[in-house]
Amino acid sequence: MKEFLRNRIAAWARRRQGLDVPPFSFHRRRIYILPTGLGMAFTVMLVVMLIAGINYGSSAAMFLTFLLGGFTLVCMHQCHRNLLRVFFVSASAPPMFAGKPGVLRVVFSSDTSFARYGIEVAALKSPNVGTDVPARGQSHVDVPLPPSKRGTLLIDRLYVSTSFPYNLFRAWTWVHFPIEVTVYPRPHGSLPMPSESGEKSGPRSMTIAGSDEWQGLRPFREGDSPRQVAWKAYARGAPLLVKEYTALGAELRVFDYSQLPQLDIESRLEQLTRWIVDAESRGERYALVLPGRTFEADSGPQHRHECLSALASHGLTKDADAR
Amino acid sequence: MRGKDGESLAPLIWTSTALVCGVLLHIDRLPLWTSATAALWVGWRFASELRSVRLPSSFAKVGVTLAMIVAVLVQFRTLNGLAAGTALLVVMGSLKLLETHSMRDRSIVIGASLFLLLAACLDRQSMLRAGLYLIHAWVCCTALAVTTRGRVAITNSGAAKLSARSLGLAVPLALVMFLFFPRVVGGFWTLPQTGAATTGLSETMSPGSISELGESGEPAFRVHFEGTPPPREQLYWRGPVLHDFDGYTWRQAPGQAYVKRPVTYIGQPYRYRVTLEPSGNRWWFALDTVVQSPDRRKVQLTFDNQLVARDPVNTTISYEAVSHTETREEGPIPVVARRVDTRLPEGRNSRSVELARSMRAAAESDERYVADVLNMFRTGGFEYTLTPPLLDLDSVDDFIFNTRKGFCGHYASAFVTMMRAGGVPARVVTGYHGGEWNRIRQYFLVRQSDAHAWAEVWLEGRGWARFDPTASAAPQRLTNALASLIPEAGSASERLLRDIPWLFDLRQRWDALNDWWNERVVKFNLETQLDLMRLLGFESPDWRVLGYALSAGLVLWMLIIGWQVARGARPAPVDRLAAAYQKLCAKLARAGIPREPHVGPQAYATTIRAERPDLATDAGVLLSTYTQLRFGNEISEADRAEAVRAFERAVRSFRPSRAK
Numbered sequence: 001m002k003e004f005l006r007n008r009i010a011a012w013a014r015r016r017q018g019l020d021v022p023p024f025s026f027h028r029r030r031i032y033i034l035p036t037g038l039g040m041a042f043t044v045m046l047v048v049m050l051i052a053g054i055n056y057g058s059s060a061a062m063f064l065t066f067l068l069g070g071f072t073l074v075c076m077h078q079c080h081r082n083l084l085r086v087f088f089v090s091a092s093a094p095p096m097f098a099g100k101p102g103v104l105r106v107v108f109s110s111d112t113s114f115a116r117y118g119i120e121v122a123a124l125k126s127p128n129v130g131t132d133v134p135a136r137g138q139s140h141v142d143v144p145l146p147p148s149k150r151g152t153l154l155i156d157r158l159y160v161s162t163s164f165p166y167n168l169f170r171a172w173t174w175v176h177f178p179i180e181v182t183v184y185p186r187p188h189g190s191l192p193m194p195s196e197s198g199e200k201s202g203p204r205s206m207t208i209a210g211s212d213e214w215q216g217l218r219p220f221r222e223g224d225s226p227r228q229v230a231w232k233a234y235a236r237g238a239p240l241l242v243k244e245y246t247a248l249g250a251e252l253r254v255f256d257y258s259q260l261p262q263l264d265i266e267s268r269l270e271q272l273t274r275w276i277v278d279a280e281s282r283g284e285r286y287a288l289v290l291p292g293r294t295f296e297a298d299s300g301p302q303h304r305h306e307c308l309s310a311l312a313s314h315g316l317t318k319d320a321d322a323r
Numbered sequence: 324m325r326g327k328d329g330e331s332l333a334p335l336i337w338t339s340t341a342l343v344c345g346v347l348l349h350i351d352r353l354p355l356w357t358s359a360t361a362a363l364w365v366g367w368r369f370a371s372e373l374r375s376v377r378l379p380s381s382f383a384k385v386g387v388t389l390a391m392i393v394a395v396l397v398q399f400r401t402l403n404g405l406a407a408g409t410a411l412l413v414v415m416g417s418l419k420l421l422e423t424h425s426m427r428d429r430s431i432v433i434g435a436s437l438f439l440l441l442a443a444c445l446d447r448q449s450m451l452r453a454g455l456y457l458i459h460a461w462v463c464c465t466a467l468a469v470t471t472r473g474r475v476a477i478t479n480s481g482a483a484k485l486s487a488r489s490l491g492l493a494v495p496l497a498l499v500m501f502l503f504f505p506r507v508v509g510g511f512w513t514l515p516q517t518g519a520a521t522t523g524l525s526e527t528m529s530p531g532s533i534s535e536l537g538e539s540g541e542p543a544f545r546v547h548f549e550g551t552p553p554p555r556e557q558l559y560w561r562g563p564v565l566h567d568f569d570g571y572t573w574r575q576a577p578g579q580a581y582v583k584r585p586v587t588y589i590g591q592p593y594r595y596r597v598t599l600e601p602s603g604n605r606w607w608f609a610l611d612t613v614v615q616s617p618d619r620r621k622v623q624l625t626f627d628n629q630l631v632a633r634d635p636v637n638t639t640i641s642y643e644a645v646s647h648t649e650t651r652e653e654g655p656i657p658v659v660a661r662r663v664d665t666r667l668p669e670g671r672n673s674r675s676v677e678l679a680r681s682m683r684a685a686a687e688s689d690e691r692y693v694a695d696v697l698n699m700f701r702t703g704g705f706e707y708t709l710t711p712p713l714l715d716l717d718s719v720d721d722f723i724f725n726t727r728k729g730f731c732g733h734y735a736s737a738f739v740t741m742m743r744a745g746g747v748p749a750r751v752v753t754g755y756h757g758g759e760w761n762r763i764r765q766y767f768l769v770r771q772s773d774a775h776a777w778a779e780v781w782l783e784g785r786g787w788a789r790f791d792p793t794a795s796a797a798p799q800r801l802t803n804a805l806a807s808l809i810p811e812a813g814s815a816s817e818r819l820l821r822d823i824p825w826l827f828d829l830r831q832r833w834d835a836l837n838d839w840w841n842e843r844v845v846k847f848n849l850e851t852q853l854d855l856m857r858l859l860g861f862e863s864p865d866w867r868v869l870g871y872a873l874s875a876g877l878v879l880w881m882l883i884i885g886w887q888v889a890r891g892a893r894p895a896p897v898d899r900l901a902a903a904y905q906k907l908c909a910k911l912a913r914a915g916i917p918r919e920p921h922v923g924p925q926a927y928a929t930t931i932r933a934e935r936p937d938l939a940t941d942a943g944v945l946l947s948t949y950t951q952l953r954f955g956n957e958i959s960e961a962d963r964a965e966a967v968r969a970f971e972r973a974v975r976s977f978r979p980s981r982a983k
Binding site: 041056057058060061062063069074080117164166167 | 430441445848881884
């Protein structure tokens with residue numbers, strides 16, 4: 001019921017405000033405010049105080065009630081002001097893997113002479129995550145995104161709110177700024193990586209033996225193969241690190257969708273993702289062959305992203321976006 | 324400050340502070356065990372945070388909670404009423420502190436603290452306490468800010484400043500609401516009030532049992548007269564009237580002893596308003612013979628002209644009354660009254676009775692007899708003192724024949740005994756006499772130390788007549804304050820106040836302020852409100868006018884607050900130097916030499932020199948000033964602001980002529 005109401009109001013606000021194009025600041029006409037549960041309880045307390053004050057004819061109790069009543073109204077203004085004219089600079093989310101939580105980074109700034117406290121953002125029913133925006137400064141907040149299916153995750157609106165100070169009121173605004181997050185397939189599968197290729201130039205045996213040149217350690221990134229994690233270091237208390245090698249022989253691999261007939265479509269995509277992630281982290285060159293699309297052998301983040309994006313959208317029409 | 328698990332303790336500390344402050348507001352009226360247990364729970368909670376002390380299990384907590392409720396019930400015989408409710412709040416609020424782990428829990432404790440504040444407001448509202456109440460409200464609001472801040476990076480002092488600002492902005496609204504919110508006459512219900520302290524006069528008087536009279540300078544009541552007040556020696560403030568004597572102790576008559584008969588008032592009536600401090604007693608004090616009850620629903624005028632209220636006076640009350648200082652009652656005294664007021668205990672004070680009989684026999688009339696007895700007190704070697712010796716059970720005999728030292732109670736008791744023994748109806752009247760004239764606000768302040776006892780005697784053809792035997796023994800007692808009569812009276816601080824004029828003056832001012840507070844703030848009611856509206860120019864104000872005033876004030880406040888709060892939300896001031904430079908360039912452009920966007924100020928100056936030599940000097944100075952201010956670093960930050968302003972002025976007065 002609450003969810004339904006919220007969606008309806010958000011939809012109404014969208015019709016009213018239209019789509020947002022960052023950077024923009026929150027105008028007073030788009031900031032809504034309502035008392036919180038605590039605010040309601042506080043109001044009930046004030047009513048009780050007023051009745052008691054009237055009943056006893058106590059001037060002190062009456063004044064106290066009026067003072068706290070005024071305090072509540074001031075709090076409403078302060079809460080509203082805390083969100084007013086905050087600049088919504090940008091919101092972006094790096095591609096994420098299916099089944100794993102993602103992260104959305106929202107950047108705020110303020111050109112006013114006072115700091116903003118507890119500016120909170122929620123997306124797709126995530127909990128509110130807050131940040132403080134310094135006076136004439138900038139800050140960002142990382143909103144967790146729920147695990148999702150392969151394809152594209154569409155964030156159609158953001159809920160930006162604040163209950164500062166006193167948590168008696170919550171002022172909020174909806175940001176209608178559709179963000180499409182690419183959701184790569186889940187890296188999964190245990191088939192050995194195809195290593196032969198037409199014009200191979202390095203000795204194959206060396207790669208299999210893992211005799212690539214040791215390059216060093218780097219922090220674990222989403223999608224790295226567990227086989228490359230420096231488990232020994234981890235056991236000693238170090239953070240998750242990944243061993244990096246450079247392929248000596250500039251190994252060239254071809255990952256072909258049609259070469260995996262024994263798997264269903266999703267499993268094939270997951271296996272291909274696994275290989276791409278592994279190959280990329282080892283610095284190998286690889287090519288991807290999908291039905292109707294081919295990515296020439298290459299390496300690097302751009303190539304990896306292109307390949308994985310192709311896997312993400314494989315077989316999905318634009319309309320069937322995962323929501 | 325951080326607890327043993329590294330979490331910030333600030334929310335807990337502030338919440339506890341709010342609660343402890345709430346308890347402190349009531350500390351003098353709470354049963355000791357409630358404050359002690361509250362301290363225990365607070366201490367326990369902090370012990371568990373700082374050391375490895377375990378908190379009680381939830382089972383134990385339920386048990387303790389029930390035990391506490393029962394204890395409050397046993398103590399007060401009720402859970403209803405202000406005193407019991409306060410104790411319950413203290414006990415439950417502090418128990419809740421044992422399990423405050425979330426923001427919600429802490430908010431509940433802060434709520435309990437605010438309710439303690441409410442109870443304090445309902446209980447007592449003197450000016451000094453009002454200051455404490457404001458501080459407490461601020462502590463509670465700060466606690467709320469700290470406890471709800473979550474991960475927000477606002478500091479504790481920041482939260483304290485914030486809540487001070489929020490409350491400060493709320494004050495104007497509170498004032499508007501306070502002045503114009505229509506007051507209801509009478510309450511909806513009354514709660515039993517218990518636990519109020521009792522001060523002032525008591526229902527009985529045993530002069531022989533007191534060896535030192537209390538010298539409390541506490542105010543008992545204040546009186547504003549309409550018109551000229553009566554002379555000082557007429558200021559007898561009537562309280563309990565005592566009829567029954569057992570030879571040692573005087574008591575009130577049980578019930579209505581006899582019927583009050585109409586009297587003729589002599590002389591001018593005095594109209595006045597009394598503001599009575601809470602005493603826990605039921606007497607409303609009035610000047611001598613009051614014409615009628617100030618408020619028939621609340622207070623009754625008895626047969627012996629006492630004002631006895633239905634409820635004890637637990638809050639400051641004020642009432643208006645009309646009194647006369649002299650009356651006449653024709654006809655004989657009713658038989659019952661004569662019997663009641665000539666009764667003496669059998670076989671007690673026999674020497675005094677003997678003396679009285681012989682004196683009465685020697686006098687030709689009752690009037691003569693009264694004068695003789697008063698004369699005896701004047702000339703018989705009696706001494707007025709506040710530290711009389713204790714008396715034996717035949718207290719009057721002991722006083723008249725042995726000690727001859729005493730204060731008003733001794734004289735009144737002895738005088739009335741003598742009257743009764745001589746067959747003249749007489750009664751003891753207790754109350755206050757005199758008062759300190761406050762010249763700042765023109766009123767009499769009657770203190771507890773002005774307590775007095777005198778006598779009333781029935782004289783044929785005159786009715787009840789007032790006589791003050793103390794005045795015979797110590798005539799100055801009537802015209803001067805007690806303090807000036809007996810130099811050693813009163814504490815050292817009292818004497819100090821008396822002897823230093825400016826200190827005395829300061830005390831008068833302070834009391835005038837308290838009087839103003841009681842009259843204007845504590846007793847603010849519908850009537851005062853309507854008076855205020857008349858003062859504001861409304862012909863015949865009613866609650867609707869109040870409503871208009873209230874709404875107008877509310878709207879005005881909302882506008883001001885909205886403006887005040889949102890003021891900071893406007894964009895930060897632009898770079899004034901840049902703005903002035905823009906203006907300068909615009910002026911030069913109008914004069915025919917626009918600056919290309921890529922041209923810097925120095926190059927621009929060169930261009931001007933080449934194209935418009937007539938402007939070169941003025942423009943050159945301005946541009947080099949700008950260059951200095953913008954890029955130079957030899958000017959200090961403080962001087963810079965002034966220099967920028969000077970530059971602005973220079974640009975404003977710079978008027979380049981157009982190209983020919």
